[in-house]
Amino acid sequence: MTQSLPLVLGIETSCDETAVGIVSGRKLLANVIASSVNEHERFGGVVPEIASRAHLEAVWPAIARATNEAKVSLDDLDAIAVTAGPGLVGALLVGVSAANGLALALDKPLYGVNHLASHVAVDLLTHDKTVGPAIALLVSGGHSSILKLDSLAGSYEQLGRTLDDAAGEAFDKIARLLGLGFPGGPLIDSEAKSGRAEIDFPRGMTAAKDQADHRFDFSFSGLKTAVSRYVKATPEYQRANVAASFQEAVVDVLTMKSIDACKESGIETLLIGGGVAANSRLREMAEDRAAKAGLELRIPPASLCTDNGAMVAALGAELLRQGVKPSDLGIAVDSSASVSVVSF
Ligand code: KG4
Ligand code: ZN
Secondary structure (H helix, E strand, O other): OOOOOOEEEEEEOOEEEEEEEEEOOOOEEEEEEEEHHHHHHHOOOOOHHHHHHHHHHHHHHHHHHHHHHOOOOHHHHOOEEEEEOOOHHHHHHHHHHHHHHHHHHHHHOOEEEEEHHHHHHHHHHOOOOOOOEEEEEEEEOOOOOEEEOOOOOOOOOEEEEEEEOOOHHHHHHHHHHHHOOOHHHHHHHHHHHOOOOOOOOOOOOOOHHHHHHOOOEOOOOHHHHHHHHHHHOOOOOOOOHEEEEEEEEHHHHHHHHHHHHHHHHOOOOEEEEOOHHOHHHHHHHHHHHHHHHEEEEEEEEEEHHHOOHHHHHHHHHHHHHOOOOOOOOOOOOOOOOOOOOEEO
16 A cells, blocks of 8 residues: 555445545545435435435445446455445445445455545545635535534534525425425526526524524525415516525525634635535635635535545545544444544
């Protein structure tokens, strides 16, 4: 093994993507993603049992495809990394069992890692800079948080989180209400392009009274209710305008609070990750506001924003490079893992 360029395979099964990535240090060699998203479409959201069954069918073929794509054999690997939490318990179990089996059979170190820290670690694959200190806004269908970290393998603090729906979940529910389909984020994003954000929907958790306890928290339930009421009360509503106005309300709060977190903590780098980071208006507004605030903004390409195995492999490679002790074989999953635990 070249200590500076460990070859690591990462497995991610915390939600509906069965994903396997392979990295050599900071270089991406393979990024295989088999999503069960279509199987959840008619339910309008991810159904845990369906996700677990799909992972079971997809995980070993995805591992084989990834090693083929990277042109490496399993024996070449220096370590296996896997998402151990947070996420759906049955879904996590499939990935963790596969990783435990591989590590045992190949006699390689195993790193059970935190899903949220992996979203941050993907930044390693896009340039040569160090990661941290930073504020990270992680927004997806399953989580929405503002984190403060000093370094990738160092200490993480959750400054804020959603009190109800995740941001992506709000996109999915409003898309369903507007008859756009699932997953809703990309559909609302494209519908909004032909609309005007002229309806003044509420910005959750931004009132003066929320500043003391919820300055960096999110809430999308009031917005959801407001959109639903507007649609019912306005039979002639313009779908594109509702989509644009809803999107504007979400993106306004996400960018405002994460930039406020940078200012409050004196941190000059803002990272954005998770599926919602693919949103074109979020990217535009974050760029604009970060530039005005004199902050460095880092958002990975869309293929690395959504859940993937490369981010897990990247974090595993960094932990190995830093000499962090591997996990014990037979690690359990922790579906509600705190972000303060980077590896298990
Ligand atoms: O990170 P991800 O692939 O999986 C997890 O949920 O963990 O994120 C999927 C979420 C879905 O809710 C989807 O609607 C949302 O990300 N999403 C978007 C966009 N693309 C995906 N939301 C807003 N705008 C987008 N362009
Ligand atoms: Zn995620």
